[in-house]
Amino acid sequence: MPIDAAKAIAAEPRSAEISWDHKDIQLYHLGLGAGVPATDPDELRYTLESRLHVLPSFATVAGAGTAVVGGLSAPGIDIDLAAVLHGGQTVTVHRPIPVGGRAVSTSRVAAVYDKGKAAVLVLRSEAADDDGPLWTSDSQIFVRGEGGWGGDRGPSARTELPDRAPDRTVERAIREEQALLYRLSGDWNPLHADPEFAKLAGFDRPILHGLCTYGMTLKAVVDTLLGGDVARVRSYRTRFAGVVFPGETLRIRMWAGDGHVQVSVTAAERDDAPVLADTVVEHA
Numbered sequence: 001m002p003i004d005a006a007k008a009i010a011a012e013p014r015s016a017e018i019s020w021d022h023k024d025i026q027l028y029h030l031g032l033g034a035g036v037p038a039t040d041p042d043e044l045r046y047t048l049e050s051r052l053h054v055l056p057s058f059a060t061v062a063g064a065g066t067a068v069v070g071g072l073s074a075p076g077i078d079i080d081l082a083a084v085l086h087g088g089q090t091v092t093v094h095r096p097i098p099v100g101g102r103a104v105s106t107s108r109v110a111a112v113y114d115k116g117k118a119a120v121l122v123l124r125s126e127a128a129d130d131d132g133p134l135w136t137s138d139s140q141i142f143v144r145g146e147g148g149w150g151g152d153r154g155p156s157a158r159t160e161l162p163d164r165a166p167d168r169t170v171e172r173a174i175r176e177e178q179a180l181l182y183r184l185s186g187d188w189n190p191l192h193a194d195p196e197f198a199k200l201a202g203f204d205r206p207i208l209h210g211l212c213t214y215g216m217t218l219k220a221v222v223d224t225l226l227g228g229d230v231a232r233v234r235s236y237r238t239r240f241a242g243v244v245f246p247g248e249t250l251r252i253r254m255w256a257g258d259g260h261v262q263v264s265v266t267a268a269e270r271d272d273a274p275v276l277a278d279t280v281v282e283h284a
């Protein structure tokens with residue numbers, strides 16, 4: 001069996017030293033479409049080294065090098081990359097991420113769920129430096145065709161959106177070449193760049209990284225409702241509900257709550273097809 005849930009969960013956590021500097025932050029932010037307009041002081045916070053602040057979603061690529069897709073190979077897990085879709089993501093930051101840093105990241109398979117037609121892997125990584133914990137990241141990986149072994153189905157809770165009009169709605173255009181730029185931050189999955197591989201995976205053309213949409217959405221929430229202050233973000237979770245193609249426009253609806261923002265993201269040109277669901281940013 002390509003996924004041996006018991007073996008995957010029992011495997012020793014893997015630790016790696018990671019490091020990043022301002023260039024990694026700038027590249028990541030540019031891959032999210034930051035820096036337009038280029039001289040806007042609000043955008044310079046994301047692009048100019050002397051004013052840099054770090055979006056907490058950077059935790060998903062920090063120190064990745066070429067490792068994001070490599071993170072899918074672990075004891076008990078032998079899966080075809082073409083069957084993999086990113087299903088969901090949660091990041092909790094224990095304090096603001098510094099512009100440059102060195103940390104130890106410890107990763108393990110926290111859960112494996114059997115969804116019948118698919119398996120869902122929950123990969124947890126925790127990063128800490130000399131001053132203590134920095135962030136915890138949970139990636140839910142949806143592996144098509146790998147379910148059906150009679151395992152635990154796992155949770156299926158959904159977050160209801162408030163029954164009122166959104167407090168704010170913004171649109172964010174995705175550039176045609178955005179996935180090509182975003183992948184330089186470490187997720188080299190050919191699904192996002194190689195048309196032949198995308199066809200193998202069942203798509204007419206390369207799709208955008210889920211984590212690119214994830215970062216673009218967090219930036220939109222921070223810029224629109226949190227006064228541009230990345231340090232206010234405590235945690236951020238989402239479910240990837242539908243694919244996005246480079247060149248499309250994200251429609252991002254936000255509902256402000258008490259210490260949190262609920263968000264829905266749709267594809268504007270495709271009749272508001274769902275893109276992100278169950279999305280909550282918790283903040284100070």
Ligand SMILES: CCCCCCC[C@@H](O)CC(=O)SCCNC(=O)CCNC(=O)[C@H](O)C(C)(C)COP(=O)(O)OP(=O)(O)OC[C@H]1O[C@@H](n2cnc3c(N)ncnc32)[C@H](O)[C@@H]1OP(=O)(O)O
Nearest residue numbers: 071085086087088115139142156189209210240241242243
């Ligand atoms: C270390 C980190 C490494 C990370 C690297 C990852 C590599 C990246 O390069 C890959 C990517 O970025 S791929 C791009 C981003 N992801 C996507 O575009 C996926 C979009 N979503 C879909 O297509 C469908 O929702 C789809 C296909 C996901 C599900 O749709 P359906 O098949 O129609 O499922 P459905 O019938 O609605 O539900 C079946 C059961 O599965 C659960 N489920 C549904 N969506 C889920 C999701 N997104 N994540 C986790 N579980 C999910 C449902 O709850 C259901 O289970 P249950 O019946 O128990 O409730």
